[in-house]
Amino acid sequence: MMDDSKPEECKVCFINYDEELQRPRTLPCGHTFCSQCIKDSVKNVQLICPSCRAVHSATAATQFPINYGMEALIKKFRNMQVTSVGSESPKSGQDHTRGIGKKLQSMVQEQKSSISNLISECEEVLSQLGKYQGQVRDWKTQHHQLQDKLYDLVEQNKAAIELLEQEDTSVVTMSTEGEAGKKQLQTMLECLDAVTTIQEVDTTCDEADQYSVQAEDWIRKCQELFPNFSIAGTSVKLQENIKKALDMMTRETVTTDVPVLLKYSDFTIMEKVEKITGDIPL
Structure with a gap:
């Protein structure tokens, strides 16, 4: 069983969590x-939990949510340790201010209190920045994935165009053959109108039968060849997918204007991020 006595460290590599490579992430x-460790454990599009051996579908560590609760707990634990160490140190501050008047002592204490508050605010903002950095990196990953899908769609479109070019060439070839066959049949009609002897009738009818068979073969071949269901089906389906993608890209549902209340407000960085992501359909 894994040791839970040190919540601040990863139970696989035994390295303390941080806000970079060792950020804590929670599996389903x-x-x-x-x-x-999660990144190193992803193999063959899956991840086996080192603790309970549950199998999860996975391609990257970033798809699992950051355990912000764990980060907050670790931060609080570390702050408690720092406070404990500080309380055991010599009371140099008291000794230093013992020789000054009460008014000056009050000024010093007020300044110390102000600085302490600023330190706390800095720590909070740094924590928010760390969380926001994780969100930004998640967005970057999503953009790369979308970009790959778009590239794949473009390549599919190129392949479809090549197939349609081949189909167009086949249609031109068959059309040329059909025009030639039609002219031959028209010539036979003129010849049949001009026959005057039995021999001419026999000869012309034989030729007409030959051209008729060729025309029938051409008609049957066209019916068999066109349309090429594979090419036509691929083209229609791909056009639908591309149109849907373009429609989503060009649809004016997202505003780039930042609400004034979000620019100058008491919201934290992540609260503003949640507001933005809540208003934008991702």
């Missing part, structure tokens, strides 16, 4: 490990 089974 509920167990948490660092991003690097």
